[in-house]
Every structure is written in structure tokens, then in C-alpha cells.
Amino acid sequence: MLDSGISVLFLGRNFLRLLEGLWVTMRISLVAVILSIPLGILFGMFMTLKNPLTRAVSRVYLEFIRIMPQLVLLFIAYFGVTRAFGWNLSAELSAVIVFTLWGTAEMGDLVRGALISIPKHQYDSAAALGMSKVQTFGLIIVPQTMRRLIPLTINLTTRMIKTTSLVVLIGITEVLKVGKQIIDANRFDYPTAALWVYGVIFGLYFLACWPISSLAKKLEQRWR
Amino acid sequence: MGFWNQLNTEFMARYLPWYVDAAKLTVTIAFWGILFSLAVGLVCSVIRYYRVPVLHRIVAVYIELSRNTPLLVQLFFLYFGLPKLGIVLSAESCAIIGLTFLGGSYMAESLRSGLESIEKSQIESAQSLGMGQMLMMKEVIFPQALAISVPGVCANMIFLIKETSVVSGIALADLMYVTKDLIGLYYETDEALLMLVIAYLIILLPVSILASILERRLRYAGFGN
16 A cells, blocks of 8 residues: 555656755746845944944844744735735746745844954054955955854855745745645545655655755854 | 835834734744754754764764754655554644754754863863862853853844744744735735835844844853853
């Protein structure tokens, strides 16, 4: 009985379709990460400004994005924005927007943390050596923040991949949805398909995230 | 502001009880999930800390599996997959088990980093005072380790409360589910979403504020600095 369930995966293009479904969420997370990195760096620098107004604005933005479950943000972008402004955003576009806003907030906080961890004497020493602002940043500050930032950014990528699995709940056809279609189409011939299909999806996510998070852990240990 | 004036307050009043019930469900699942996560996390962190043979390898595999897969996929497997093996669980049990499976590893990592930050001199001093393994754990290691891991544990709690939002995927009538239902039934999108955001703020803000107060207080509990 049980061994019949797994063969559903090798029926027709089923396994390939699952991979295509996984690619849909991966694509959303990749685009969001690629947009979040530059935006997050800018936001992180913005957060270190001493101006009380910019501080308040960035604080409210960060806290709101952080405290709301990502699914709530997705609902606001997908259902709310359409209603409020009459923009008909596709589900995928609203997902990219939400994950970019979220990624920018998270990345910004990482950048801020890395920037304020550089002791002030590093700036002073650079100035004492007659370095210009550009030289100070390019040769002293950026290389030091990078060591902290790169592992954390890689970690953010795996979090992004895991979190984008939520998009099935706003109706995007990704790996879980494709899995459900396969199960439903083969309900009578392969009644145990659900176990195998969802088990394989679990495995696919693990195979996608595990190498990335292991890399982050290795880099973190090496650069400590 | 146009947005506030156009709100259908009568609609909001009528469906407030739905949100109260849904919030209760969210809080209940989060409560049990966090409690069991702490228990699982504590056991796993002690196993990892003392490198208990065989078990610590199993725990390491569990932690990697749980941290590298999304909760929604875990829930789908528990709720739709396991019944095919004859294991039928209610949606609530699935949600709590799933949350524990996910949260256990996060808690384990936070608690372990607390345990590992205890300096060797502390353990050696305790031994030189003639303390046994249990007494040392109770009086020396745990109080300090817990204080250090509080910020991590609090962050995990907030994370787990937020993660409960995905249980609507297995047809539990939580806040997300009710909101989607109301949007689908009546198209009162603004009202439904506003109540959703407020409900989560009411649940999460106190936890988040409490966490930062606790963190500030325990910062002085560290030894030597």
C-alpha cells in the first residue's frame, strides 16, 4: 500500500512540476533578497542618522514590519491595497513587494548593528592618518562590517525562502499547491499520495535551505 | 482622514466577537506551542551541552531539519500526510505539535548559547567547593545561563506567536482565517484588515514590551561585568 504512494511522484511530469512549483517561491525570495540588500544598506545607514525625525520614522517602520506576522503584511498588500487604491496587483507582485519591505527592514537592522559595532576610535585613527571620508569607509569601515554582515545576510536568505512558502495562502500556485493538485488528481489510484508528496516537499525545502544555512554558520565561525 | 471616516463601524462591532474567538484560538495555540517548545528546547540543549552519546547526534539532526523547513510545510505533512499512515490528529493538535517541532529547535539553540557562555572557571570553582553535578547545575550553571538566554528566548516567543498565523492553512479559524472569510463574504476589506492588525498588536505589543523590560533587568545578572 505505502510503496504505491511514492510512485505517483514519478508519474508523467509530476516531480518536475513540484520543482517548478518550488522555483516559484525561490524566484520571489531571490528577487526580494536582491532588492533588499541595497535598500537595506541604505536603510541601515539612514537609521544611524542622529536626526530625531528620521530616527522616529525608521523606528516605526522597523517595529511595525517586525511585529506583524508576514502573512498579515501579505494580506494587506494583496487584499487591502487593491481595495484602497484600486491598483490590481498580481499576487506574485504583492508578494515581492511585501518580502522586499520585510527584507529591507531586517537587512537595515543588521547593517545598523554592524555599523554601530565599529568602535569610534577606528574612525578617529583613520582621520589621524589623514584619510578622507571615502577612504575611511572603503578601506576601514566596510571591510570590517562585511565580515559580520555576510553570514547574517545569507541567513536572511534562508529565512526568506522559508517565509515565502506563505504565498500559497494568497493563491499563488507554488510547490504546496502543485502538490495538492497531484494528490487530488490521483486520489483514487494512489490514496496514500499525500504522505509522500508532502514528505518530499518537506525534503525539498530542507535541501534548498540546509546548504545555505550551513555556509552561513561556517563563515560566522571562521570570521569571528 | 478619508480612510477613518469611511469605515463601517457597525460592521466592525457586529463581527468583533468573531475576532475575539479567533484571538483566543491564536493565543491558546501559541501558549501551548511555546510551553512545549521550551520543554523540548531545554531537554535538547542539555543533551547538546553534555554531548550525551547518540542522543546529541539525533538532536543535531532534529535541529537542522526543523530550522531549515517552513512551518506551513511541516503542518501540511502532519495534517494531510500522516493520516495516510493511520495517524489522524485534530487540526489543533497538529498546530501545537507543528509549532513545538519548529519552536523546540529555536529554543534549544538559544538555551544552549546561554549554557555555553558559562565560563569554565565557574564550573571549576563549583567543583572545588565540592558541589555535585546536580547541585552545580541548579545553583551555578542554570541561573546564569537562563539570564543570558532570556533575550533569545523572548525573541523566539514573539516569533512563534507570529508563526501561528499560518495555521489558517490547515483550516483552523484563527485571526487570518476569520479575516479572509469576512473579506470573501462581505468585501469589507478595510475593516477586516484593520481589525486583524489591531488584534495582532493587542497580542504582540505587550509581549514585546515585556520582553524588552525583562531583557534590561537581566542584563545586570551576568557575572563579572
